[in-house]
Amino acid sequence: MKQEEMWQAIIHCDASYDGKFYYGVKTTGIYCRPSCKSRVPKLENVCFFTSQKEAEEAGFRPCKRCRPDIFSYDPIETLASQTKEIIDQHFQDPTQLNLHLKNMGVTRKHASAVFKKQYDITLSDYIRQTRMAYARQLLQDGLSILDVSLEVGDSNLSSFYDQFHREIGMSPARYRQIFAKDISRTQIETPIGNLQIMASKEAILCIEQSSISIDPMIHADASGKWIEACCKELKEYFDKERTSFDLPLALEGTDFQKQVWQQLQTIPYGQTRTYGEIAAQIGHAKASRAVGMANHNNPILILVPCHRVIGADGSLTGYAAGLEAKKYLLALEKMIR
Incomplete structure (x- = not known):
């Protein structure tokens, strides 16, 4: 040459x-x-x-810049790879993650640009996807939503709920109910239609109306025990032999939703409350509409008696299982004759 x-x-x-x-x-x-x-x-x-x-x-x-001693050296690939390694190691701890990224000696903007060029995904999107993938794994393993939120580095439960829903398309509670390995499920026939019941080893997770038949999956552990107890108590309720329930409940939602659901459980059998009354009782007098949304998203029908909440004018407003079901339950409790 x-x-x-x-x-x-x-x-x-x-x-x-x-x-x-x-x-x-x-x-x-x-x-x-x-x-x-x-x-x-x-x-x-x-x-x-x-x-x-x-x-x-x-x-x-x-030369330390072009590294001729390393045959395949590519500064962009190397920087992107180092950045990815830091994220994979420290995505659970935002403080440590930011510290290590800062100590790389390049600006966050430059690191983001290099990362996007190498992996065709932004730095922030990769961090979020990594956290959500780990969150899904932990939920499948049966961890509580609060523990999962803390494990992935988000101490704000509402923020975690919003991010998980945007990324996965469903709430973390719903994801856990569907995919957790140690959750028992069954379906029973009732006067208001088929109800699907889900339970962990600790408590009842969900009672919802089901329009399709499912194969019962009842584990030989505490989760199966709670399923059997719930079926028995619901039968007694519909037979007018029971006015309260003796089952542990795991209400998984945002802090506001859990406030509403806990307040619903204080409504006595045979009585009703309005959305405005519930809002005032939890200290959010102007949040009746938000109470309505939380009421609609109640994951445990009947045991958390969202059917006992009515409109300010006494009308029977929306119910997850349908207005006919709501009317039936109130009639069963002798509110409508």
Whole structure:
């Protein structure tokens, strides 16, 4: 290869010549790849070499910018890979994550741009997806939603709920009910239609109306015990032999939703409350509409008696299992004759 050709490759930082030759700079004592982005030296200060070994035997050190001593060195790939490794190791701890990213010696903006170029995903999106993937795994393992939120580095439960719903398309509570390995499920026929019951080892998680038949999956552990107890108590309720329930409940939702659901449980059998009354009782007098939404999203029908909440004018407003079901339950409790 002629010197003029090599010199033109250096001037134009031509990566196609990398590995074909190296050049040393007499004034600095370092040697580089043709594609090195360092300032172009004067030709009279340049030595040309056919290999790394030849350059080093001549007393030159490898450039720390273009790393000619590493055959496959790619600064963008290396920076992106280092960033990914930091995220994978520290995504559960936002403080440590930000500290390690800061200590990389590049701006967050530059790291984000390099990461996007290498992996075709933004830095923030990758962090969020990594956290959500871990959250799904923990929910499948049966951890409580609060524990999962803390494990993935989000101490704000409402924020975790919102982010999980946007990313996965359902609430973390619903995801856990469907996919957790240690959850028992069954379905029973009732006067208001088929009800699906789900329970963990600790408590009842969900009672909801079901329009499709499911194969019961009842584990030989505490979760199965709660399923059986719930079926028995619901039968007694519909047979007018029971006015209260003796079952542990795991109400999984935002802090506001849990406030509403807990207040619903204080409504005595045979009585009703309005949305406005519930709002006032939990200290949010102007939040009757939000109470209505929480009421509608109640995960445990009947045991958490959202059917006992009515409109301010006494009308029977919406109910997750349908207005006919609500009318039936209130009639059963002798509110409608």
